[in-house]
Amino acid sequence: MKKTALLLPRGETMGSAVVGPYAIFARVNEFMASQGQPPAFEVELVGCEPAPSFEEGAFRVSPHRQLAEAAGYDLAIIPGFTGEVAAMLSANRPLIAWLKEQRETHGTELASLCSGAFFIAAAGLLDGKKCTTHWAYADEFRTRFPRANLMPERIVTDDRGIYASGGAYSSLNLVLYLLEKFSGKAAAVWAAKVFQIDPGRRSQKPFVIFSNQGAHQDEAIARVQEHIERHYREGLTVTGLAGRFAFSRRNFLRRFKEATGNTPIEYLQRVRIEAAKRNLETSFGGIGEALSAAGYSDVKTFRRLFKKYTGFSPMEYRNRYRV
Incomplete structure (x- = not known):
């Protein structure tokens, strides 16, 4: 069973990037039990503050534990955000330090959903590694983290225990990928059917709206x-x-x-x-x-x-x- 932390950063976190994976893992555990198999994932919601809220306060979540008392996970999942990048990185310095410590001390595998890749990159853990994020953040990501091997056309990347997904709801394709990797293809196919996720999607290209790439000083x-x-x-x-x-x-x-x-x-x-x-x-x-x-x-x-x-x-x- 994969001991998994689903992290709740400070600030404007995407509620769908928390609720979606949590629901899928819970239902897959039920499916595994129906097949006479042990649960695939033990998921804990790990908060960076006591009562995090999403979507401008419309939803509140009760974490199972706080970041300061959380450690020793096999996998940590970092959801995306909709806030301004600099503000989110500044507000989540303890989370960034925690990611680095868990990776280096416990060998925790990390998975970012959408813009969650910024947190892993800020910890210095994406230098020289393949990764992806929402296509709309690609230019800023490259500017901030030039050592990362950003592949914005990809929906899923996997590089030595660090996983990343494309933008918004395409992050559910990474959840399917993790299910197949750690629980087997049958569980992933079942989840794809129940939650109606297209498992064949590999590229963000059809969704890209090209901007003028003006985030530079030249x-x-x-x-x-x-x-x-x-x-x-x-x-x-x-x-x-x-x-x-x-x-x-x-x-x-x-x-x-x-x-x-x-x-x-x-x-x-x-x-x-x-x-x-x-x-x-x-x-x-x-x-x-x-x-x-x-x-x-x-x-x-x-x-x-x-x-x-x-x-x-x-x-x-x-x-x-x-x-």
């Missing part, structure tokens, strides 16, 4: 980004952009990558594909219209890049997400 690169976003339908090139903004090609490539996490060409592609997505979501036109909206002229190239960034063909995407 004003010159910010001007390049603004130019790309206004003129993406034109025949922009790396050489042309470097010359227009008085960079050497090499310096331009280096600074753009450092500031945005993308090469200039990747950034241009993502801006164009986002334009195509908006067209497919709101228009009844065919692929030619989306192609034009994105500034492409070659259908084969457009299809390949659209699939790369969304995980779907253009028509599959339209059928799923057209408003």
Whole structure:
């Protein structure tokens, strides 16, 4: 049986990231008992304050124990939050220290749900390790923790006893993953059916809304980004952009990558594909219209890049997400 701590951080914690896993583990234990097997998980709610509340005070939870008296777990699960990152990290310094101590002293395995990855990373435990988080937090995560191997397209990562999930309700896919790993596939399949979770989801790509990646201090690169976003339908090139903004090609490539996490060409592609997505979501036109909206002229190239960034063909995407 896996002794498990489901942590309750201070601040604006996602209630669904607490209630969902807790309910699934409880029901799976019932299922295991019905099969004549011992419970799979012994779950304790571990609070960072006496009476944590969620969703702006709409729900309150009674922890089984407080953080100061909690230790020796096989697995600790850290839910995501909706608050401002700096404030959440500051308010949860004791939790971050606790994670580090449990990992290094007891070998506790750690699992983050959604933005919960920030807490593990702040403890220095994701340096050189694969991880994921909600796609909307990816830029800030990279900026704060450049040594982590962030893979924001993934819904689940597993690297040497540290697990992470993508955003919001996709964190339930990590719960299924942990069930299969520690309890067997039958328990995971049963939970997937009862809670109606698609176990086949592997990527966050279809859900990403590309932002302008402006969380940096390089004003010159910010001007390049603004130019790309206004003129993406034109025949922009790396050489042309470097010359227009008085960079050497090499310096331009280096600074753009450092500031945005993308090469200039990747950034241009993502801006164009986002334009195509908006067209497919709101228009009844065919692929030619989306192609034009994105500034492409070659259908084969457009299809390949659209699939790369969304995980779907253009028509599959339209059928799923057209408003």
